[in-house]
Amino acid sequence: MPISRRQFLVGASALAGGGATAARAAGRRPKDASEYFGPMVEDNNIVFPSTNFSKVDVRWRRQFVPYTSREPQGTVVVDASNHFLYVIFENLTALRYGVGVGRDGFRWYGRARIDRKQLWPRWTPPPAMRARHPELPEYVDGGKTNPLGPRALYLFRNGKDTGYRIHGTVEPWSIGTNASSGCIRMFNEDAIDLYQRCPIGTRVLVLKTLGAPVIDEAAEVDGL
Amino acid sequence: MRRLNVIGLIAASLLLAACSSSKQPDMPTATPVVQQPDLPPAEPVVQQPAVPSTGGVGAAAGSEQDFMLNVGRRVFFTQGSATLDGTARATIRSQVKWLQSNPQWKAKVQGFADDPGSEEQQKVLSQKRADAVRNDMIAQGLAASRVWAKGYGRDRLVGDCAELECKAQNRRAVTNLQDGTQAQ
Structure with a gap:
């Protein structure tokens, strides 16, 4: 089960307490939402709307940027506050993607590893969540209305699922924001692209922001 | 359809549960080892690619950077294996499509190993x-004359450690573009 009971309870209480806010944020579609979508495209036998990137601020689009890092090549670094995800390349370069994170920002920082990858992932609400929300289906099959989009990369630590994942989105306007749904959301084209670049075993570093001082490098290395 | 959308929406709002936990895993807070580069606020070099776009921006169509940005040079392998999985084949499919659209390039495929x-x-495996x-x-469908392959064994490690984090990056094949107008 990808989401622990405890995580569910915390999340559910967040929904109950700030429920109205959460629901409103989740449901908020900009008036021009339809402009964010381009022609239908097919991926692994599923037809879904492409992203109309001409509608997207260029800063959120996938691009190479200069980047200084001590992380080895291939590492995924997430800057949650600034809504960027980087894949470290050689020659002081990284491939940067725009991302969206949770409504209250990302509350979990640290190292993880991609131990599981899924095409058109199914979303299965935990039983406890379904008990609270009986209107929820047993599962949402992978497809164009599934909030995970066409790909999911599952973040594990020491062999255990953290409950966090990097995935696509059905709300492309939410990239670059703290929206209410999902963990680390990307444009579907970017989720597909990242999936291709990250083998099982890829290291992931989630940071609140880039550039914070290095506190204890030895501990950092030991922390792996 | 409408119902599906509603379900998707509810699902979307509930996904918050997985990502808004305030529980901190028992792991030291990550110490950042990166520096914020001086990034320009936005790259004005907007190439509007043919729709639908693969999403990348800032690389001239047909350039090596375009290949790296919108296709990707690498495919990965599992331990001891030279078998292409579905992900690898998808990348290769994109590479072939790109190479067919850009006949000025040839491809040199470099194989690497970091295996028992x-x-x-390892030399044999990388080949x-x-x-x-x-x-x-x-x-x-790529012309055989436009692509050649060489194995480099355990040379040019991306990361040198015993863990999968390193091995996974090393067990790879990299498609390097070569100027197709020059003699090999």
Whole structure:
């Protein structure tokens, strides 16, 4: 089960307490939402709307940027506050993607590893969540209305699922924001692209922001 | 359809549960080891690619950077294997499509290994990996004269450690573009 009971309870209480806010944020579609979508495209036998990137601020689009890092090549670094995800390349370069994170920002920082990858992932609400929300289906099959989009990369630590994942989105306007749904959301084209670049075993570093001082490098290395 | 959308929406709002936990895993807070580069606020070099776009921006169509940005040079292998999985084949499919649209380039596929076995065995494995990519490119329609393959064994490690984090990056084949107008 990808989401622990405890995580569910915390999340559910967040929904109950700030429920109205959460629901409103989740449901908020900009008036021009339809402009964010381009022609239908097919991926692994599923037809879904492409992203109309001409509608997207260029800063959120996938691009190479200069980047200084001590992380080895291939590492995924997430800057949650600034809504960027980087894949470290050689020659002081990284491939940067725009991302969206949770409504209250990302509350979990640290190292993880991609131990599981899924095409058109199914979303299965935990039983406890379904008990609270009986209107929820047993599962949402992978497809164009599934909030995970066409790909999911599952973040594990020491062999255990953290409950966090990097995935696509059905709300492309939410990239670059703290929206209410999902963990680390990307444009579907970017989720597909990242999936291709990250083998099982890829290291992931989630940071609140880039550039914070290095506190204890030895501990950092030991922390792996 | 409408119902599906509603379900998707509810699902979307509930996904918050997985990502808003305030519980901190028992792990030291990550110490950042990166520096914020001086990034320009926005790259004005907007190339509007043919729709639908793969999403990348800032690379001239047909350039090496375009290949790296919108296609990707690498495919990965599991331990001891030179078999292409679905992900690798998808990348190769994109590579072939791009190479067919950009006939000025040839491709040199470099295979690498970081697997159990002797140096010689790794050399053989790395060659098999490179050959597997080349053969699949040809099977998908790329002219055999435009692609060649070489194995480098355990050379040029991306990361040197015993963990999968390193091994996974090393067990790879890299498609490097070569100027197709020059003699090899």
